[in-house]
Amino acid sequence: MNGTQHTTLAGLAVDIHGTSDARRPIVLLHGLSYDRRQWGPLLDELDAVDPGRLVLAVDLPGHGGSARRPTYHLDEVAGQVHEAATEAGFDTPVVVGHSLGGALATVYAAAHPAVAVVNIDQPLLVGPFRDVLLQAEPVLRSPAFGEVWDMMLQGMRTDLLPPAARELASTATTPRQDLLLGYWDEVLTTPADVLAEERTRDMGAIRDRGIAYHHVSGEELPAAYRTWLETVQPDATVTVIPGSGHFPHLARPREVAKILAAY
Incomplete structure (x- = not known):
């Protein structure tokens, strides 16, 4: 995108793209250990399908140029x-x-003003993921913590990405131990049913405030999870982009850009 402004807001390194107009602005939040560079292919496609759309791409705390x-x-x-x-x-x-x-x-949307949420490949119920983390916790807290991240990365199917996107997924990331332990602390220390209650309340707040919810994934959602999602958010939209693994926005950025352009 042309005319990108690089700045710091509320202690976070951000890029601001586009210009203010009647369209709702977009806030982009990357995944754990990554940074705002990961949105490059999606921003290029968004500029093609929705030129000049105002976008804020954020480095989350402790990532990229943002302070810990x-x-x-x-x-x-x-x-x-x-x-x-x-x-x-x-x-x-x-x-x-x-x-x-x-x-x-x-x-964010459960607590602050928003018009829509687009969740790219993140189940909200921690269930089996928490079990894996608890089993790996001794290694995660040791000097060999990187082995846990490598295990997680193998399941993300970066092999499905085009070469340039695969390179971005492997380089726009810094899986530090303090980040993994810090962002996973709630999962490690809070029972799964308590976390499920929190996410159910969040989804209820989103539903009651009329905020649209769109889940984008690389494969069909497990039946039990889809049932939960449709129960807590009956109007939720689910889009499956086959063959994109954990990174639909890198594997098929044009398709994800069109989803964003619709809001």
């Missing part, structure tokens, strides 16, 4: 992102998040 925080609980991080969006003059944005950013976008 003592803790990284989702509600705290969502509050800081909201401060940055407010400083940018973003009123009632479309909040888009990939992976951890999808959970963060959900928490």
